[in-house]
Amino acid sequence: MKTFFLLLFISFSAQAQFEKVDELIQQRQYSDAFNMLLKLDPKNEDPEALRRKIDICIDNYIMSIGHQMFALKNLKHGEEVDKLRGREGSYDMFSLDVPELSAPLMDKFPKNYQLKFAVGRYYHSMHLNCGDCTMSRADCISEFQRLFEECYKHGVYDYFSAYGIAYAKVNNQQFKESIPYFLKSIELNDEYPSSHYNLAYAYLYIDDRENCIKYAQNAFDRYDYPSYKADAAKMIATAYSELEDHDGAYKYYSIANEVNPGDYYVLAPLMSLNLFLKKGNIEELRDAFFEIDPDNPTIYQDLIYAYYDYGDINDLLKYFESLKSKYKQDHAVLGNLYFFTGKINSEEGNLQKGKEYLQTAKDEFLKVYSKDHQVFGVIDQLLEQLDK
Numbered sequence: 001m002k003t004f005f006l007l008l009f010i011s012f013s014a015q016a017q018f019e020k021v022d023e024l025i026q027q028r029q030y031s032d033a034f035n036m037l038l039k040l041d042p043k044n045e046d047p048e049a050l051r052r053k054i055d056i057c058i059d060n061y062i063m064s065i066g067h068q069m070f071a072l073k074n075l076k077h078g079e080e081v082d083k084l085r086g087r088e089g090s091y092d093m094f095s096l097d098v099p100e101l102s103a104p105l106m107d108k109f110p111k112n113y114q115l116k117f118a119v120g121r122y123y124h125s126m127h128l129n130c131g132d133c134t135m136s137r138a139d140c141i142s143e144f145q146r147l148f149e150e151c152y153k154h155g156v157y158d159y160f161s162a163y164g165i166a167y168a169k170v171n172n173q174q175f176k177e178s179i180p181y182f183l184k185s186i187e188l189n190d191e192y193p194s195s196h197y198n199l200a201y202a203y204l205y206i207d208d209r210e211n212c213i214k215y216a217q218n219a220f221d222r223y224d225y226p227s228y229k230a231d232a233a234k235m236i237a238t239a240y241s242e243l244e245d246h247d248g249a250y251k252y253y254s255i256a257n258e259v260n261p262g263d264y265y266v267l268a269p270l271m272s273l274n275l276f277l278k279k280g281n282i283e284e285l286r287d288a289f290f291e292i293d294p295d296n297p298t299i300y301q302d303l304i305y306a307y308y309d310y311g312d313i314n315d316l317l318k319y320f321e322s323l324k325s326k327y328k329q330d331h332a333v334l335g336n337l338y339f340f341t342g343k344i345n346s347e348e349g350n351l352q353k354g355k356e357y358l359q360t361a362k363d364e365f366l367k368v369y370s371k372d373h374q375v376f377g378v379i380d381q382l383l384e385q386l387d388k
Contacts, residue, residue: 014040014048021052028075030060031092038094044101047108047115054118057096058125062089067122067130068097098122099135113156120147124164141168152181159188163195170198175205193222193232200235209239230260241269250277257288264292268302275310282311286319295332300340317344335364339379346386355386 017040024033034056041049056072057064062084063071071091073084102119109115120143126133127140145168148161166181182199185192197219203212213236220232233256240248253270256263267289274282286303293299307316320337327333342357362379369375 018048030056031072031074034072034094047105047112050101050105051115051118053096054098054122058122062091066132067126070094070096113151113154116147117151117156120144141171159185159192167198170202175202178202191222193219197232204239209243212239226260230256234266246273246277249273262292272306272310275306295336297336300336313344317341331364331367335361338364351386355383358383
């Protein structure tokens with residue numbers, strides 16, 4: 001009987017100590033809370049203590065070294081972890097090797113799903129936030145998926161772990177299988193935009209474009225960052241393109257470009273659609289597209305494809321000609337302008353003009369590239385073909 005009361009007293013005593021730890025966490029005294037857990041469980045033998053250590057570190061670290069050393073701080077009024085994160089300062093450093101410490105405890109307490117959930121969150125955090133970890137991205141995803149799925153089956157989950165399971169399935173190209181977990185995540189937190197966005201992505205890959213548009217629009221409405229909003233608009237435009245709704249696609253590529261200007265993957269299809277639909281403001285789009293990277297041959301090639309498919313190639317030649325004065329001091333850009341002008345003329349049957357432009361391109365490129373640069377091999381090959 002004495003033994004029973006002793007164990008009961010120890011149990012109540014430990015619970016009281018954990019309640020004090022939880023109070024410190026609520027008061028944002030993270031360093032004190034972790035120190036208290038170290039005193040309560042110095043050998044990392046208590047799953048409840050380890051769970052709390054993990055939660056404190058991954059939710060509130062100021063700096064992380066390999067996700068095994070964590071800088072913590074007792075926050076003062078007005079201080080926020082997110083604003084301090086990565087900044088130099090005076091912090092308390094704590095070591096927590098979660099993979100090594102958690103494995104024996106999960107083996108000893110196989111039904112402690114709260115601990116497994118915390119370890120899953122650790123691997124998820126490592127995947128998202130650790131730039132100097134020795135563990136691979138694929139292994140992180142595999143670990144948090146395994147742990148989150150086991151916890152999910154036993155009723156231990158939240159919107160972010162449901163999202164994590166779905167994300168892992170998308171990563172493994174299990175698009176259809178990911179959908180119920182994304183939907184559960186949205187059911188638990190309808191305002192988390194990435195659940196909507198990645199659900200739209202999954203629907204796009206199973207050719208359910210109507211649902212793709214629905215959830216991408218939800219993501220667009222919820223995202224704050226311009227680049228994320230633009231990605232959501234771009235996905236809507238992609239779905240409309242696949243439905244051959246060119247006006248819808250043009251509308252949402254335009255929105256994406258307004259929200260986050262200068263994205264190659266928005267401007268390229270937007271420019272082509274502009275030519276196809278004859279919207280009339282091609283000059284502005286063409287300039288923006290060209291200015292993305294004026295000495296990149298891909299830009300010129302995309303322009304040529306767009307004008308051959310939907311426009312007048314002579315308009316493009318005039319455009320290239322108009323740019324020569326602007327870039328007269330940039331020999332790499334001039335080389336490309338002469339090269340692609342020569343290539344177009346050659347393909348249009350103006351062989352002599354083509355040769356002249358290609359030779360001028362060669363002269364311009366020699367001012368910036370060594371003679372063994374691959375561009376000279378391409379030009380010489382084209383000139384040989386024109387001489388035949």
